Amino acid sequence: MLAHVGEHSNTKSVIYTIKGKQVEGHFLMEREGKVFIEQENGKIISADLNDFSFSNQASLSKKIAFLKQINTENRVVGKFTKNTESTDYQSIYVFLFIGILGFIILMKKQNQNPKMAYFLGSFMLFFYACKTNEAEPTTSTTNTTPTLSKTDPSFIEKVFTPYKSEVKTRFDDTYFYVETEGIPQTHNMMVGITSWQQQVPIPQGYTGSNAWSIPLKPEFAASPLSFKTNFMKGAVAIAPNGIPIFNPLNNRGEDAFAIGELDQWGGHCGRADDYHYHIAPLHFEATAGNNPIAMALDGFAIYGTKEPDGTAMKTLDEYHGHNYSNTYHYHTDTKYPYFMAAMRGKVSLDPSTPAPENQILPQAKSAGVRPALTALKGASITNFKATGTNAYSLEYTLDSKKAYVNYAWDTKGVYTFTFIGIDGKSTTTQYTKK
Template sequence: MRSVVLGFALGLGLLASETAHQAHPGHAQHQEVRVDGNYQDYFRVDADFVLTLLLLLASGFMALMVVFNALARKPCFRLASLGSFGAFMIILLFDMGCEDRSGARMVEQPVQPQHDAKELQTLYGNFKKDGVTVRADEQFLYIASNAFPSHPMMVGITAWQQQVPLPQPYSGENSWRIPLQPALSARPISARKALFRGAIALAVNGVPIFNALNNRREDAFLAGELDEFGGHCGRGDDYHYHVSPTHLEKIVGKGKPIAFALDGFPIYGFTDGEGKEPADLDEFNGRFEKDGSYRYYSTRKYPYINGGMRGVVRVSNDQIEPQPRDSPARPPGQPLRGAKVTGFSRDDANNAYTLKYDLQGKPHFVKYTITAEGVCVFVFSDGEGRESTETYRRQAGRNGPPPKKK
């Protein structure tokens, strides 16, 4: 519809100029375009060339072609000394032609370099001991992980909803994938307004990174929901980060990416290649480097990580797709006001784990084990020396089965 309107607008502009010169029919002078306005200088262009150029630019827009063809058949058709109105309409056509149907500016996006799959495999390969494996094809890097990092989890959380970390089955067809050829989007997505479900990036240790704002649109870090490494567990007992995991630089090396957004662009630590904290980041916490490549940076204040998707992604129900699904063992927990997580210990050989927390000055714990068959046994203390046990069988989906209490 816009092309039709623009076609008639340009036609009106040209007709206005033509009408202004009807008193001088039959001129044998070579036709030319003159754009005056408030400029001291003007330029002259062969009118036949202008007509041809505009027809090429408007190919496919039948309304525009009809207007120009109709004008071209008129013997008195002249563009000489184009008036201000006609000039304005041509400029308006070019300006509006740079917008898509949604009104977003259609600015040509620079082509981004393709990732070296081997380099990315090396980065993620640093965390084989954490259960991370990688493979690649021509389009994507595929990362399998259990999102169960070797660093202590949950310690320091003061806004706890009684979730504990469980290894997740992010493997096979349920693996993560990173585009090897990221592409800038003409319509980036801001994480201030969208992407409140699911991950927006993947750390090089195989742990997903979620929006810095929680599902209530609050800063998860300022709300006390995160541990000493910037992570916590979701409602599926799935561990993930909400701020940048800058501690990973100690393993991959300074100046190397510590994560990749799901649009394929890398996320770096606090400093750039010159060792300085960038002061020219855009609203997505990224910038273009001297070689034209785009990258995100970590910051000490919101948005901490990539502030959305500067690159092309597919979004469904406010979540980037495709992405892996977690595997909860039990129904989601509820907030436990006044609790503070004080410790997390693990015995990976026996799949046995303990989370400790204080509540009203008394120590509590949650002990849990996971069998090879997917049976999860949870033991809860009440701070008075009494314990209760709940058993669940793990299954895919957002909620586990009812517990078997002992």
Template sequence: MKPQISDTVPATVYADNWFKLYINGNLVAVDSISFIPHNVVSVDILPEYPLTIAVMAKDNADPKTGLEYNNSKIGDGGFILKFGDGTVTDASWKAKSFFRGPVNGKVDGATTEHLDIPNDWMEAGFDDSKWGLAVEHSEKAVSPKAPYYENDFEGAKWIWTDDLALDNTVIFRKVVESPPNGNPVPQKWPRGVIDASEKESSAKTFSEESHETSKVNVKPFAAHFPGKFTLESATEVPEMVKAFLPYKDQVGISWDEDYVYIEGNGLPMHPMMKGIKAWQQQVPLPHDFTGEHRFKLPLTPKVTEGTPQELTLKGPIALAVNGVPIFHALTQSGNDAYAAGELDEWGGHCGRADDYHYHIAPAHLEETVGKGNPVAFGMDGHPVYLANPSIDKPLDSCHGYFDSEGQYRYIGNLKPPYVMAYFRGEADLADRPRTIPVRPFLRPLRGATITEFSGSLEDGFSLRYSVDGKEGEVDYKVTEKGADFVFKKPNGEVSEESYERYKKNPTSNKFPLEFEVR
């Protein structure tokens, strides 16, 4: 039996100033106006009980000050919802604030506090057991605008945290086991094949808009600056952050009391690929290392007592100061990438997801950062310096040592393991950005040597290679959805392919093995 429109129930939502609504992990509605005028959003939903309702609501507050109207005043929030099945907002909902400010409650000297928002806050299985309850507020306190009075919110209560003025981003959650109006639980309706679990909305919030003026070039993506502090807002810059400053136009830099967050597209400004003599037929493509997919480095790295933490062959073990990941000395196949001739003249190559990364310390960066400065940081937060025989101490089992000030450093050289053998500190390997492939990975092209690589994101790239004295070429251009390729084989064969980036399942860190080919 197919559901009819009569089986749906209306959902009516008002937020001061903005919201996005999920039901059972699926994005249902996004406020189309991020600030003013205030508006009511009404949609029809096909309920499937139990309903797990999750809402992110935001007041219009500058992420750096917590103020609004050009940092001239403190605003206030408010949220109200009513479904046609009798579901309404009230004090039984769970609520938690993730952005508070101005902390001092004043316009002068305004500062803010931010908490990391869990990636799965909208999922049915998310644990909100330690969250507090929402607080009901009067209509007078919220002072809604005309659209509120033009819609039916009877029985629903205005909710927020206990502080309408200073809590600016609040997430609400509620599980509705059955229709509150007493209607019978509807049958399980047949579901289509459309994936309604997309977690990213095309609607921009005011905080995202405020970052669009940044000069950071991470095309085709955009830096979100997830940390509490940025180069524009901070009065003091930590030493780790200073190491990335030579590349501040190429990476997004922000931080809080515990971590430094680095965003980028994974592509360096220097040339790539030339000189590779063992080619996997992969090419450099940009990857979205922004927002929740950023790199996170401990601002105050720890030192592990006893047995050090193992490295991993999968994913980055360190991050160069130009935003390019550094991988284990060995590839996933167990080959020493440097010794096998798989690396270009800059110590990098492309992985199976067409992701460019280094396998040795990027010594060429010293020309930009200056001699004696770190060229990278391990995922545990400890810096990587290039070898300097005049001051270096004997290397320990992790491929580093404690300097004269008691600070640990890894040493990059051209002897295996090149960068590090173990983590001297604690590395959160579960919280690293993952690459999303555009096309299936290919097998090595025996006897191929890459002779030239040129181009740009705007104009497209061209890679030339030779096999047995004959030349081949791969030309490609990054598109909004993926990349368009033209393959010119040494035997004269020419073929074209267009690939679309496969979307990651937001509830999983794994990627399917299928790819979309147009």
């Protein structure tokens, strides 16, 4: 606590943004995800780390990580001191033992009865044995990192089996490949979005050489990369229906789900009108059984809320997963970071997209047909339906009035968009997919 007092006398106040409200003060501490801020008037307030603005979260996370590191170092020092103490106890025992032995010999030489010394010696030996036994378990509880072996492709195949009508799979020695057209066939899309960039789902050719690639020989990363400062471009995992899963933070570093960018299924469309999820969609638990609900691009599986044997989820580590029977896997949750906090496995990064983008390679490419649009403030998507073969209608509500984007494409790749505004006026534009 004293260190904290010293810290604030030197620390300038910072203006924090908590749930959109500005608060001036300085960081005191973090406990179980709650951040404590001391205001200028001495009043201490606390808020969830996730309620702070993203830039606040980034600087606070750094501070918290730094404090944690200091605490860990202290703990290591503490442990070391304790070990030294127990070594000292050992030497005291040895010293006393030799002393009593000497006493027995002396008594024998003088023909006196050494009963008392025998008794003391046996008592000490017994006590020492107990003490040693007691110490044993602490030395045997080291958490070993498993040696990883090649993943059996049939294990990954099971993840995609329930969606084989819309997903094709194949594998070679290095990768398990997933091919899809990029439009989910078993659930609706877009409904529920309240922060919309005017994008709509169109098919993507994640096929052939542009298929998704899941490594079959996962390796642990020496220092796993955090999702808060990496992977803000491209997919990080693949869902059972072949739809890519992106970082829960959008490309501006905001929690996409929390700010209303995602539909009821955890997805939305990117700048290329490419549909993708930003959270591991838990609705796949309904069809997954005890299998994973997604595969991460580092080659590790992502499970739902249960372990592979159906039992309750075990404690998660800082990457949002844990070692499990000679491998590693992640788990999903309904709150941030949802499914992965850091990439536990090694991945190759695209050198042309430095951090925080750090796109993973290989990565299937999405392709649009029209220029990307901007956010339509106040619009919420209220309906989305197929109106024919390769034809959809998206309904949104703005100022309590309904508006529509109707679109369709033909076999030659000609896309026709009809925009019907809240004033009822309609405009039609055509684009051709290259």
